[in-house]
């Protein structure tokens with residue numbers, strides 16, 4: 001499957017370094033506990049950060065007249081070298097204000113020593129250090145590409161910390177934890193890389209030595225150490241070490257090493273005799289060591305341990321995601337140029353493949369030459385009769401990466417023969433642009449002369465097997481090829497049928513053969529207009545679906561009698577009082593919109609069925625406008641009673657009828673074209689347009705709406721489709 005450059009880099013870098021990263025993360029977690037264990041030793045003093053040299057140096061000199069050196073380590077423990085009162089050499093941690101001995105340097109912990117050596121050089125000295133340096137650099141690149149992927153996924157940096165929609169466990173936590181720990185991991189990677197480079201003398205870290213001008217050294221005015229301003233202004237926490245003057249002669253001075261400089265201080269006058277500022281590289285090296293080891297803070301050391309543990313999780317979850325994606329590879333039995341059914345997939349994370357493969361397998365079993373590939377592999381399919389496009393939507397209603405080139409390829413490769421197409425969108429209502437890419441493909445295909453719609457575009461929310469099944473049933477019905485509910489997709493194999501009693505059946509008096517059947521059943525509460533009734537006219541697996549209008553607590557089907565029609569013939573023969581078995585298929589995407597301020601209903605022929613029910617059920621009197629097309633004026637007679645009732649009760653505001661074979665011979669799309677401002681107003685005030693009827697009518701109406709929307713709002717209809725403002729149920 002085609003993947004973005006960022007994802008490819010992220011994966012390639014991770015694959016090339018995961019073994020070393022695993023080792024470095026484990027050793028890193030262990031080493032993070034070294035500063036924690038050191039800091040718990042009893043060598044610290046309270047209020048350390050407030051102690052100045054002016055307070056500490058005279059006190060220590062008084063307690064140890066022979067003191068030669070003071071050092072402050074990363075734990076802020078003060079250590080001195082001196083001679084004690086018994087004349088013995090002293091090398092110990094002391095209280096910097098009283099000189100009280102707090103302890104001597106403990107023996108290095110062997111475990112930490114060994115692990116550190118492994119972490120820094122893999123026990124391979126300079127070669128090992130170089131390898132570790134490269135790994136740290138790779139970690140930096142992995143983190144950077146990871147940040148780019150999160151930005152891409154969250155649709156821009158502004159949404160970086162917005163809610164993440166949960167997909168799979170591995171995917172969700174890879175992103176959630178990635179977001180939380182990317183700063184510490186980036187710091188670990190940058191500081192690790194810097195320290196490695198510093199080891200190889202890439203940076204200038206040579207410190208110049210102090211030069212004192214002994215000819216101009218002064219011995220007045222005499223100042224006490226407690227009054228020397230540089231001592232008063234320097235805190236012990238800023239100091240790395242102090243060398244004490246060897247004797248009381250004016251030529252002997254204090255040498256004070258700070259984090260960024262070294263100074264020589266006259267012990268009598270307190271004058272600064274010389275100052276050497278360190279190169280920036282020395283400061284950065286120290287900072288890198290502080291940040292990489294957590295030696296200065298227990299909290300930071302803990303953050304580093306957690307970040308290192310997260311790297312281990314990323315390695316696991318990254319592989320889990322990749323394996324899931326790779327599991328979707330399909331080996332085709334037939335070549336593209338010899339296949340009669342072509343299944344094209346748009347998928348980012350692979351779950352759509354499961355559904356597409358189920359379709360592919362079933363078609364193969366029925367002896368069809370089915371070929372399955374991703375949308376980016378679209379080309380000329382010389383033997384194709386059916387094109388099935390199953391695609392997810394990503395980002396701002398965009399194509400998944402393996403479908404990004406599809407539109408260009410579609411323009412480049414017009415097919416030479418007519419092909420029946422069907423588009424099935426996978427998406428989630430958690431995103432504002434629901435299945436937009438699928439709608440765009442469907443609209444684009446409808447403009448290709450060779451492409452013939454077999455069924456209306458269908459959508460599947462959150463991989464719902466029921467919604468997938470709805471598409472499978474519709475496709476099977478039109479193609480004559482069976483796609484059954486698959487156990488793999490956890491679909492119910494056998495449907496439970498319900499008994500319905502015929503309460504009325506109108507005669508086929510009209511020329512276009514339309515009639516209405518009303519059915520009663522117990523417990524009708526859950527059914528609503530827009531749902532479908534599945535009937536089994538021959539008591540076998542052949543199923544026929546009809547749109548339901550719920551009128552006065554009965555199901556009304558509007559049907560056109562077809563010559564030799566299996567379903568329409570069966571319904572036509574039903575007599576009042578007769579019982580029949582059927583099942584309700586809930587068709588949520590075509591229910592009357594609960595929150596819409598205004599609804600436009602567009603139909604032709606028997607497509608009026610669900611709208612009759614919706615008008616009847618419109619108890620809240622939401623403004624409804626019905627645009628319907630028929631061949632003759634008498635075709636409307638069948639529905640007049642319900643429509644007149646609706647108008648009288650305020651449930652239907654306007655009724656516009658187009659007659660295609662009488663008067664000025666209009667189609668329903670002509671009526672829509674006459675009311676552009678009204679249509680735009682409905683859509684821009686969050687109203688809904690519902691379309692039910694033939695696919696040919698849908699295509700014409702959509703073309704008109706596309707033109708109106710583009711000129712008046714600048715947005716295509718796919719925008720309104722993906723925001724659930726244009727709902728279609730055509731056949």
Ligand SMILES: Cc1cc2nc3c(=O)[nH]c(=O)nc-3n(C[C@H](O)[C@H](O)[C@H](O)COP(=O)(O)O)c2cc1C
Pocket residue numbers: 153154165167346347348349350351352353392393394395396397398400426427428429431432433434435436462463
């Ligand atoms: C980052 C991300 C962005 C998504 N964006 C959309 C979207 O804009 N519209 C939509 O309907 N679904 C969106 N989805 C949902 C997916 O299309 C849906 O989960 C689909 O089933 C995933 O299929 P796949 O696993 O084959 O890629 C998004 C999912 C993710 C993870």
